[in-house]
Amino acid sequence: MRVTSHNTGLGGMRGRQTPQLVTVQPRPTLGTVVVVNAARLVGRLLRWLCHHPLVTGPMLAVVVLLRLLGTTGVAHVLLAGTVGLAAGLVVWRDRWPASFRRVLASRWRALVVYRRLWQPAMVTCGLATTVGEREYLPEIRRVVSETCRDRLLVELLSGQAPEDFEARTSQLAHTFEATECRVVADRPGRIWLEFTHADPLVEVVPALAPAEPPDLTALPVGTREDGTPWTLRLLGTHLLIAGATGSGKGSVLWSLIRALGPALRDRSVQVWAVDPKGGMELTPGAGLFAWFAYAGPAAMVELLEDAVAFMRHRSERLRQAGLRLHQPTPEDPLVVVLVDELASLTAYVGDRELKKRADAALQLLLSQGRAAGVLVVAALQDPGKDVLPYRDLFPTRVALRLLEDTQIDMVLGRSARARGAACDRIPPSLPGVGYVVIEGIREPVRVRAAHIDDNDLARMVDEFAPPAVATDQPPLQLVKGDA
Structure with missing residues (x-):
């Protein structure tokens, strides 16, 4: 223990103060540090699993099946489930292509293509900023996958404008293996990056039927x-x-x-x-x-x-x-x-x-x-x-x-x-x-x-x-x- 004392004055008078005892906390042991950090990791893992039910659900189902059916039964169930899932995805893609692209394809391409390459792309294109030891990147808010293109809603950094991205469209297109990249302003502080992977206008447009009476404004x-x-x-x-x-x-x-x-x-x-x-x-x-x-x-x-x-x-x-x-x-x-x-x-x-x-x-x-x-x-x-x-x-x-x-x-x-x-x-x-x-x-x-x-x-x-x-x-x- 360490004893410290000090004197104080009040109204120009000095008085002797009673010494105060300061308790010094003992240093945590190595085992305590390991346990605390392990508990934190487990907590973070549980929170992540709770926020991602598409991962948690299959994992729990496999554990339950292992307990009920054993290894052989689980293998059969997984095989049947895989075949059924693949067939369901094919039917979903063919019958409801818009919802398939919105729900599944958009998330898949966001994870596998864009978020994976986003940080190096922003750095090499000069669109990232470093303040002190911290790096700041424009943030992907949303990814929408369409038939021939992907659209990324991006939140700009303070001080950035759409023109900063327009000057880098060629580099961005090559980075994400697109034939073309275009910048479309959404609102102040946000833009859409449109990556075209196939030309939607390659097919000939047949003659259109005129409206009766025609609208001369459209x-x-x-x-x-x-x-x-x-x-x-x-x-x-x-x-x-x-x-x-x-x-x-x-x-x-x-x-x-x-x-x-x-x-x-x-x-x-x-x-x-x-x-x-x-x-x-x-x-x-x-x-x-x-x-x-x-x-x-x-x-x-x-x-x-x-x-x-x-x-x-x-x-x-x-x-x-x-x-x-x-x-x-x-x-x-x-x-x-x-x-x-x-x-x-x-x-x-x-x-x-x-x-x-x-x-x-x-x-x-x-x-x-x-x-x-x-x-x-x-x-x-x-x-x-x-x-x-x-x-x-x-x-x-x-x-x-x-x-x-x-x-x-x-x-x-x-x-x-x-x-x-x-x-x-x-x-x-x-x-x-x-x-x-x-x-x-x-x-x-x-x-x-x-x-x-x-x-x-x-x-x-x-x-x-x-x-x-x-x-x-x-x-x-x-x-x-x-x-």
Whole structure:
């Protein structure tokens, strides 16, 4: 024992204090340390078993069977149980694939693939942080396994942003043996990492049945990567489709026209088509158009200028009626100016005067036509500023396969390539596959347009061609006279 004493003063007076005895605790023996730690380990094991009934249940069942049936009986039971379990899993996977992936496949891949490699992946990619001697990692909150991809809900560290992971998508994809990794913001502080293992858009999308009447704010033209329908808004917007040769621009155009079919038939929508390829692309559907110009740049520019005149006439009429937005009706239809290869009018026309007239007409339509119900749907191969200097006047844009990564941001906006719009990596064997920016979604969405073959086009013309107008004048003369 150790004796300690001290004096205290009170009111300037000193007094002698009674010595206090301090008891020194004896050091624990080795046996005590072993017993205490063993008890702690057993407690932790019991808590773990209580929290994991899928492990505890089979273990208890084996112990009970050993007591009741012996070693031979347990072997027979285990064999029968294994066969039954395998058969049950096969039936579960085939009959209820969604719940199978959600309950079993997700947990299995979370344990075997992602949590096992998570710490070294975060460290080597520079996404982990060390403070003092302690290492901090972004935390996996949830794993969702789908048919062709796995989605990881990740909680970010303080100071991290989705852009930190977007700069490491290539390394993460290779680490977890995925063909692609994309970052999707969930809410502040959380992101989804989407690891694609197989392409869900490799199958051709058949021609889609149009709705009657069609919803001009959501026209079905294909399917999205997650299996939901891909719809395009047409009312109140202009649409630009950019893609290299053979990328499937025709699939998007014809799918859009097919979705408009019932409206074309009842004349609440009209298509004025321009085909600079001499009519080769759009001629099969000529019966669907109110006006079709293909015989030379002069006729095409004349169509655009008459569309401007029609737009101005309708705008004045709406102004006098006190209306700010045109509503399509059979008596006053929505006009869609469809241009197959826009660069043929804006960059490749040899006649400088015709080029200036085409540019002037297009800029007027793009800047003033939405409210008046005169919309432009255009396709082109090269989205560069020297080819289409006013591409920003198209609010809605679709990017199919492109030859250069710099073209992606030209079409979809800044940082679209970094956020997953890998248009330059789309193989030529997948025409109609591309990326679009959906309102309210930060990341570009991967889509595929439906394939429209010649038989589908023939049926579309038979089913949706508008009835003949009771006049001997062509639509162009009617438009000029009305304007």
